[in-house]
Amino acid sequence: MLSVHQDVLQIIQAKFSSFEIVKSVHLNVSILGEYWSEQHHILAVVAYHSNSALFLFSSKKPKPFHLSDLIIEAVIPIDENFECLSDPIPGEHNYLLFVVRYRKVSFEFRIKIGPESSNFASEIVKSKERFLSEESDKRWLLKYTDLYNSLENTELKSQLDDIPFIRQKMAQNQNSINRDSMLKYQLKLKEPEFTQYQEFTLFIGTWNVNGQLPSISLKPWLSSDDDPPDLYAVGFQEIDLSKEAFLFNDTPREAEWEKMVLDGVHPKAKYRTVALTRLVGIQLIVLINTKHYQYIRNIAVDTVGTGLLGKMGNKGGVAIRLELHNTSLCFVNSHLAAHVEEFERRNQDYKDINARINFRKYPTAIKDHDQVYWLGDLNYRITELTTSQVKTLLIRNEMAALLRADQLNQQKERGNVLLDYNEADITFPPTYKYDLNSDTFDTSEKARPPAWTDRILFRGKGIYQLAYRSHMELRISDHKPVSAIFKSEISVINQAKYRKVHEELLKRMDKLENEFLPQVTVDQTEVKFDLVKFREPQFRDIIIANTGQVPAEFEFIKKLDEQSYCKDWLRITPYCGTVNPGEKCDVRLEVNLESDLTELDDILVLHLNGGKDMFIIVSGKGQKSSFTTSMSALCRAPMPIMNLSEIQWKKIVALEGEVLYSIPRELWLLVDHLYKYGLAVRDLFESNSTQESFVKIRDWLDFGSTEPLPGSVETIAETLLIFLSYTKEPVIPFHLHDVAIAASSNYQSCKNIINQKLPDIHRNVFLYICMFLQELLRHSNENGYDAKTLASLFGEILLRDPIRNSKPQASRENLVSFIIF
Amino acid sequence: MSGGPYNYSYIFKYIIIGDMGVGKSCLLHQFTEKKFMADCPHTIGVEFGTRIIDVCGQKIKLQIWDTAGQERFRAVTRSYYRGAAGALMVYDITRRSTYNHLSSWLSDTRNLTNPSTVIFLIGNKCDLEAQRDVTYEEASKFAEENGLMFVEASAKTGDNVEEAFLETAKKIYQSIQDGRLDLNAAESGVQHKPSTPGRNNLSNDNQANKDNCSC
CATH class of the missing domain: 2.30.29.110 (PH-domain like)
Structure with a gap:
């Protein structure tokens, strides 16, 4: 299908x-x-x-x-x-x-x-x-x-x-819990390497005491064997049939029967109680030979009532779980529904106990244990035979016929109850119902047919049953006690071997953890740029390839004491991202030089989240340009700056030598051109010129040429704005910025600053620009500019904020507008 | 059982520093993988390795940052010193220059780490006895004068590699026991609970995104 x-x-x-x-x-x-x-x-x-x-x-x-x-x-x-x-x-x-x-x-x-x-x-x-x-x-x-293929020495x-195989969760997130669960899991797998089986003798007993007082010694039941068992699990039913016990689940009999058990255990060994649990009359005690006590861990108990309303404790089950060395054991004592015809109720009671016993911690359910011993008055009867037929068969010792009529055997065979559980062959007479203080089956009017109501079953590996019997000598109840002796294989940890396996696993996990660190390679760790020129961006792509086994989250991170993860002339896109194993990611490094830097150097730190960091060296040379040279220096340059010798250049940058021009030659060339051809051009400064045309004008200015100034008037107008925007010092020098802003509301103060505080060349430039703007206003009708527009356009250029990109303020406009008029 | 049998109680951060080519990455590799890495390329960046060790019955997770030794990265690798509980300072016994630079490495370490940071001096490549350029006595004296722990080791043969890492951890652990190392101090380099090696904050502030970047 x-x-x-x-x-x-x-x-x-x-x-x-x-x-x-x-x-x-x-x-x-x-x-x-x-x-x-x-x-x-x-x-x-x-x-x-x-x-x-x-x-x-x-x-x-x-x-x-x-x-x-x-x-x-x-x-x-x-x-x-x-x-x-x-x-x-x-x-x-x-x-x-x-x-x-x-x-x-x-x-x-x-x-x-x-x-x-x-x-x-x-x-x-x-x-x-x-x-x-x-x-x-x-x-x-x-x-x-595949994860294991990478391990060496693994045959x-x-x-x-x-x-x-279970994938290591640590591959997805490095979480210690996952590491723990992985280790636990691996240890489980390797258990045979550090454990060995040791046989323990277990005595399991069950007796329905019919509410009788604990008045006789239990020795004939609990210590009838030659050798003392290592562990006792002793279950009683009906230790107290009083209303008080039923309603309040409290009875003095609990302690009395415990004492009887402790008094009745095998004299050749010392025992102590591991756990005792009781639900109304259903009581279970587990005792251990004191020499084994230290190897018992994680003891838990639970009880489930299945009696009246399906909940009350007159019927039900109690359970004790524990770990002996490295084997988990669970003991269940149950008293299932009574009456011959109620076998389906009994099946249901069993299912309820199985489903509802919950130890909360450890393995929570009965079925999760390595070994389970189920004992109790299961109350299954013999059907299809009359009392006299049963008695006759018993006398003839035709046990097989009787056992075929046993409801538990029948129901178990049909898979209705205690599936997976084993029971040894029954060779003892039915344990119910006897006249009190006798070995005679019920002689009362009811004359109930005898039945094997009291049973002991087990499930799990390495359990060998040595005995299964009843104890006729204990006559105070209408039931006879039953007991079973098991030789059970208990997994015992060899501490030295365990440590060795544990160490090896830790090492292996360390190795795996290192292998699961994010790993990437970068195709180049040194990125060199060609000669970088003013406002002429270049880019290089680097490829980040994930060569590891987990997704790699990368991010360029800041170095100590730096404001950003890269220098301001560099731009990285994307600066963070995730690359999946086997995949690649292109990262673009773009330089755009807008300063007079001649050496471009940066070391980028490419960080992998949860892993290593890689360094990428970025370098390049910056080419000088009149755009980033100070106006004072430019006024000393006798020729286009690229034609200056190195000595001349150093001299003018140091502001040594004669001032040759009152304003920079380059500024004059731009403004003069606009004065001649641009005054009447509409929207002169609205150009969206190409990078290429700007570069031509820049080179024409920096290298000089006999050709006419290239480009449209709009491009040249834009170049003028760029020129004024990038001069090393703005026209109003940075140190006068705040004073100028403060003075901006007052015409006279502004005038004073311009006339008295500005350095000569800056004042010349300022006035020269203002005169040019006045010329532009004279042609307002053609070019469409009014004073306010021009003032706001040039204000933020002439009066630059020391901190780049801060918002232009109205005061900047004022300063210029005062001057224009 | 504190932390349970499977867990670890502490995380110690280590850095490995020293000149280029002294074998820092090989020491790390030998320690984490128990193997010698021949033809190890120069580290351009900071490698990261981890291993859980046992010190006085305590499981301790070491997070080891192996830094680039090249001089030009010096300014950047200084960022990684912060918060190291242990610093393994490595020189090459066959190259005197690497030994001569130790005082500069040491002053960086002292300036950039805590007073309680354990500094362990390792003279690597002790398998190359014939090419020895720095005597054991000389280095031992230097270590003593500066209060450093010291061994000669070989990343190739594995000699003393384990010891150097473990002794450092032991010393750190003792400092914790003595109360000399304050676990609550932000830069002690020791965490008491397991955690992941998160982003290595190279500086105090969080990432300052460039305004022109979108991601």
């Missing part, structure tokens, strides 16, 4: 080879557990010949559009180690808990019940069946666990051990 999402199936298929067939997919899977982010997850069953595996993907979108949306998060082979089961989620009727286990790894997925989930589940079942007939080969999965064998 094909998957519900045919389109998604095809996208996922694109991730695999043509021999690897995506059989079924399931969208919108959420993963239970704290370590997984809120991503969209998809499950897929993929088959390769007779082998199959379950793939877990994370997807950027709920429904992927392209295979690049998908990341393989986990790969779980569907082979003999693969187990899966589904459980209802209490309170969520539309959803199902889908549990996948592979050796000690387990995932819990929450999926919506529907055709998609049933198709998917049937595909898994089919895959598992298909596997059973063939031999397992996991090699095809290796390529999907195929040990790589195969890393399957099932």
